[in-house]
Amino acid sequence: MVDRRQFIKAAGAVGVTGMAGLSGCMGGGGGTTVSILTWTGYDAVNDQVEEALDDVELEISIADGSANMFSTVNAGGGEEYDIVIPNNEYVPQFIEADLAAPVDMDVITNFDSLYGTFQSAAEGQFSDGSEIYGMPLQFGWYAYGYDTSVLPEDHEHSYEVLFSEEYEGVDLSGGITLYDGYYKAIMATGLALGYTEAFEGDTVSFTDEQLTTIEETLIDFKPNLLGFVHDEETLTQDYENGNIIASYANRSTHVGIMNEVDNVAFSQPKEEELTWFEGAVVTEGSSNKEAAFQVLNEYIDSDIGAALSEERNIMNTSQAAMDNIETESLQIEPDVLEGMIPFKPAERDDTWIEMFERIKNA
Amino acid sequence: MSTIQQLGEAFERRGERAKLALMTGPGVSWLLALILAPTAFLVMVSFAEVNSSYDVVWSFSVSNYRELFVGESGLFKTPFIDSFLLSLGIAASTTVATVVLAYPVAYLLTRLSGRTFKLVLFAVLVPFFTIFIVRIYSWLSLFGSEGLINSMLVATPLVSGPVGIFEYGLAAVVISLTHAFFPYMLLTLYSSLEGIDYGVIEASRDLGATRLEIAKDVVIPLSAQGLITGCVFVFVPALGTFITPQFLARGKFTMIAEVLTARINELYAINYGAAGSLFLIIPTIIAFAIVMRTTTLEAMG
Secondary structure (H helix, E strand, C coil): CCCHHHHHHHHHHHHHHHHHHHHHHCCCCCCEEEEEEECCCHHHHHHHHHHHCCCEEEEEEECCCHHHHHHHHHHHHCCCCCEECCEHHHHHHHHHCCCECCCCCCCCCCHHHECHHHHHHHHHCCECCCCECCEEEEEEEEEEEEECCCCCCCCCCCHHHHHCCEECCEECCCCEEECCCHHHHHHHHHHHCCCHHHHCCCCECCCHHHHHHHHHHHHHHHHHEEEECCCHHHHHHHHHHCCCCEEEEEHHHHHHHHHHCCCEEECCCCCCEEEEEEEEEEECCCCCHHHHHHHHHHHCCHHHHHHHHHHHCCEECEHHHHHCCCCHHHCCCHHHHCCEEECCCECCHHHHHHHHHHHHHC | CCHHHHHHHHHHHHHHHHHHHHHHHHHHHHHHHHHHHHHHHHHHHHCCEECCCCCEECCCCCHHHHHHHEECCEECCCHHHHHHHHHHHHHHHHHHHHHHHHHHHHHHHHHCCHHHHHHHHHHHHHHHHCCHHHHHHHHHHHCCCCCHHHHHHHHCCCCCCCCHHHCCCHHHHHHHHHHHHHHHHHHHHHHHHHCCCHHHHHHHHHCCCCHHHHHHHHHHHHCHHHHHHHHHHHHHHHHCCCHHHHHHCCCCCCCHHHHHHHHHHHHCCHHHHHHHHHHHHHHHHHHHHHHHHHCCCCCCC
16 A cells, blocks of 8 residues: 555656656756758667767757758758758858858868768858858769669660660650659750750759750650659559659669669769759857767768668768768769769749649640 | 616626637637638738748738739640649549449448448448558559559450550549548438438339439439538549649649649749639639538538
8 A cells, every 4th residue: 555655755756757867858968969950861870970979969850851941940940950951052042041150170070081072062062262161961863763674784874765765676655754843854854955054054054945945855755754753662663563664863762762673773874964962051050060060070971971871872972981881772883973963053943843834734 | 677686687698608708719719720820821921922042021912823823825824724724623523423433322321221231331431441641552553554453454355455544644543532532422422312201202203203303303402412512522622632643643744732832842932832722722612602502511411
């Protein structure tokens, strides 16, 4: 039998224990909590990062896209989040809106291990001319995956595959998918049509005639498409069902498919590939800037960076991290980085999206 | 009446009002907070602008509405209008298909009783209890040139190649939506048909009416309220559907909800999205106005 006094004592003990536990969760232990707004998969290396950095605890929030990240921080989330990791083409917007803090290069000791392409990108796209404001962490590119049982691996890799009813004797009609998004679908068609000069400036800028040709090309070819699809699950199921011969999407999406389905390979087109990379920004409003830069440094560390890449099926911008990766589908040819075109904002977003809507409804 | 009595009655009346306020207060607050306030915000945003930093600029502008209706090729020649008309067509086709399929089943249910009734109802409703996305994936496997339906058909001598209607596209979306919304129509029709006095049907039969005449002149008019309600319950959600075309249209056409979502996700054009959403409310209001004029809450089941 428990009397009232014993009950109160026991309840008090439970309460104290609970509060102690809660205060631990709330960072009451005196450590620094670094709050990160990013994509899925980063939390897989939380333990490793926390172990590498004394007294740092990570708090990951997932955003629904780069535009969402920008609007969240711009609407006052700069103090709520220490790190934001949008796609590279959004980093200039953070810089322009004074939302990004200059990178403390003394803390980013792994910067030299980045591929030269990404060091240049940090010093170019992520810089205002005097300081760097973003750190490239992970990258991938867009090209097409294909069913090797239908389209042989030794075919000439070219975007023409995506816009041909027949390629090297293989009937492709009804077996092609393009990315379901105006930005990537239009840029891929532009590249296939050879409009490489449109990618040279700070923005991607097709002329009116080029846009008209892109629209006509996509409308004319639409009957031969299986559709506009980009999510991994649907593409995987379509490859399994034998619906797809070639699909234009992100490399990481195809790595996921390759892990599930045999006879799927990813191309390296003779034309240039569109590359995206995640550009981490430490927010100007952050009160934990030093810890935040330390965390970024760990994401491009040879071990943690490799683990992050293997968890997310996405390549690391650090060559040292890539050297540590054993997964076959994440191995890259060294020369693949040479022909890459980094994602840039579209010059006329509104026109592009309206054009894509017309194409889909045509 | 003495002053004390008058005061007593006044307090009683006030007490009644307080009780009424206490009872309706939570509901009214709920409506204000979760329906009226967001709708008012939607209206405000639909007249606002969003700048390049994705800030909402609170100015009165009709440019969002103009963008919905005026395209490069002229008035009403915009992707929004194209998708809106397509969505209306898909929602209408879905509604007609559910009516055609649900009416006989609902009628059958009214004629059944006991265990058979429960069995038929369970068989009809069981897919409704599975998660929507799972059902979509099932349809995904069934459709397509290499899908289960076409594979089975091709294996027979009946067809020489995949049948177009079972490819991904318009037909796949309508069939899937019909399957998804079938229970809404069935249950509303059943509740309406169940209330019919079958003596009337027998009387009309005795008077020489054919089956078709009985259906046309007796059953349908007497169940019209349920039919209208069922149509609204199917038409309205079908009009704004998003997931089904995402999977089964394969991006070869876009329904209206997809247009608005893409604009918001990719351009953060919440002002355009708000204007489009408000326009989308119009057919819904018309549909509910028809229901309110033609039916009662009891008839809605």
